[in-house]
Amino acid sequence: MSAPITPTLLYLDNVSVSFDGFRALNALSLAVDHAEMRAIIGPNGAGKTTMMDVITGKTKPNEGTALYEGTHDLTSLDEAAIAELGIGRKFQTPTVFEMHTVEDNLLLALKNKRGPLATLFSGIAAQGRERIDVLLERVRLTAQRHRRAGELSHGQKQWLEIGMLLAQEPKLLLIDEPAAxxxxxxxxxxxDLLRDIARSKAVIVVEHDMTFVRELGVKVTCLHEGSVLAEGSLDAVSANERVVEVYLGR
Known part of the structure; x- marks a missing residue:
């Protein structure tokens, strides 16, 4: 592997995306370090979803650079290849296998060379059982292990899906409005869960709930019209007159 161009885990530079003349991203630049959590805020239409689409390969930019681990050009890879590199995404609405137990949901998600279905139907090896025990404890669902996922509360389903992402051993998690x-x-x-995850993995959280963002206590990036409007602590960003005008003051 060639030497990294940048030491940051994720590096976006001058990324632009246009849809039928609408500029969804406008020379967006962003850098996220290893084991860093970043909160992304901004009004509807600011480019938050498109940014995540570019990072995960769902959308290809018209121009700009998107590097992962300093050597992988995300703009040249498809979604499956990007996921294999260790980038996981959780959408706002939790997507779990509701008729399966919590344990089986995690089992299906485990990164396993034999394949999830083979593991599910042949039983859980000791190592897999241990990994599931750790995941259940981490996402606060140990007591719900044998319940069907469809019986969980909305919040518990969110935690289960985060656990399913963690089962795939990502290095970067993209989490869309987890507090909704x-x-x-x-x-x-x-x-608390996201702060714990960010001790060892990079996490990008897109969120509108400013109380939740304050609880995270992390660096905040505010997007507007497809580019970075302000960046820094929540207090600093909240005090920015343009941020108040286009987002917080609404």
């Missing part, structure tokens, strides 16, 4: 629809208790627990 959660109770206050679940929101606080989710902030």
């Amino acid at each position: 629809g959660m109770t206050d208790y679940e929101t606080a627990d989710t902030a």
Whole structure:
């Protein structure tokens, strides 16, 4: 492997995306380090979803650079290849196998050379069982191990899907509005969970709930019209007159 061009885990530079004349991303530049959590905020249409689409290979930019681990050009790879590199994405609405148990959902998601279905039907090896035990504890679902996923609360389904992402051993997680629809208790627990994950993995959280963003206590990037409007602590970004004008003041 060639030497990294940049030491950061994720590096976007001058990335632009246009759809039928609409510029969804406009020379967007962003860098996220290893084991860093970054909160992305901004009004609807700011480019948050398109940014995640570019990172995961769903959308190809018209111009710009998107590097992962300093050597992998994300613009030249498809979604499957990018996922294999260790980039996982969680959408706002949780997607779990509702008729399967919590344990089986995690089992299906495990990164396993034999394949998830083969493992599911042949039983869990000791190593796999240990990994699931760790995942269940990490996402606060040990007591729900044998429940069907469809019986979980909305917040618990969010945690299960985060656990399914972690089962794939990603280095970078993209999490879209994890606090939406959660109770206050679940929101606080989710902030704790994401802070715990960010000790060893990079996490990008797209969120509108400023109380939740404050609980995360991380660097904030505010997007507007496809580019970075402000960046820094939540207090610094919230004090930015343009951020107040285009987003927080609405």
